[in-house]
Amino acid sequence: MTTAELRQALPLVTARDLRVAYDGGPNVLDGVNLDLFPGEMVALLGSSGSGKSTLMRSLTGFAPISGGQVRVAGHDVTNLRRGELRTLRSEVGQVFQQFNLIPRMSVLTNVLTGALHTAGPINLAYGFTSAHRKRALELLDRVGIAHKAKDPARSLSGGQQQRVAIARALMQQPKLILADEPVASLDPKLADSVLELLREIALQDGIPVLVSLHVLPLALAHTDRIVGLRHGEMIVSGRTAELDAEQLAPLYADDSESRVGTQEVTPSVHARA
Known part of the structure; x- marks a missing residue:
């Protein structure tokens, strides 16, 4: 906009x-x-x-x-x-202090859970469409951690986990x-980068x-x-x-x-x- x-x-x-x-x-x-x-x-x-x-x-x-x-x-x-x-x-996309990710699941699967309201009651591992997966990967690329898509969420740093949470929120196509x-649990540098990302999303997506x-x-x-x-x-x-x-x-x-x-x-x- x-x-x-x-x-x-x-x-x-x-x-x-x-x-x-x-x-x-x-x-x-x-x-x-x-x-x-x-x-x-x-x-x-x-x-x-x-x-x-x-x-x-x-x-x-x-x-x-x-x-x-x-x-x-x-x-x-x-x-x-x-x-x-x-x-x-x-x-309404929600981003929390404690990230609220599923630690043992991959970064990609965590992002895909943002589409559950449109995908219906499906199996997390096999039920998402190729279009869902393509969008999730695009969102991970947007927040700068596409290279972590296959890693378990628990292996990521706090700043990276918050970026996953933001990508998950965007997966909902929120208004x-x-x-x-x-950013309460992040150091100052990471806090700045996460807030910069949120402000960029607000402006570019009109959210x-x-x-x-x-x-x-x-x-x-x-x-x-x-x-x-x-x-x-x-x-x-x-x-x-x-x-x-x-x-x-x-x-x-x-x-x-x-x-x-x-x-x-x-x-x-x-x-x-």
């Missing part, structure tokens, strides 16, 4: 006044508004317990939405039936990618990527926009270029500190790069 096309695009994800509560307890998310546009990579920041993972889970119906509206890729998440939820989840702390991070410099270096949660409320939302570490500091302030002034760091609530 060209820059002009991205700027004219409608959001693929919208959340309005989103509230999430578990078992009748207090709100874990309270009044969150979010837009994700095709082709952008957005950092999700906040301290432990701020609601980052819950927000990601709510976008695929894994968290109990108690109020507000959420739409993802044309699906009204708040009103989906079980079969419709399966369809939605097949359209959205959710990356929950994808919005929402990435949860805990290192501010990585968010400032690799994302188009930053949104930040504190105590389940979104208190930061703006273009990365318009934010700095000082403005983002309230996201990590002690609970005893006042929230006064945190709203001033929202210069472009719906801005896109």
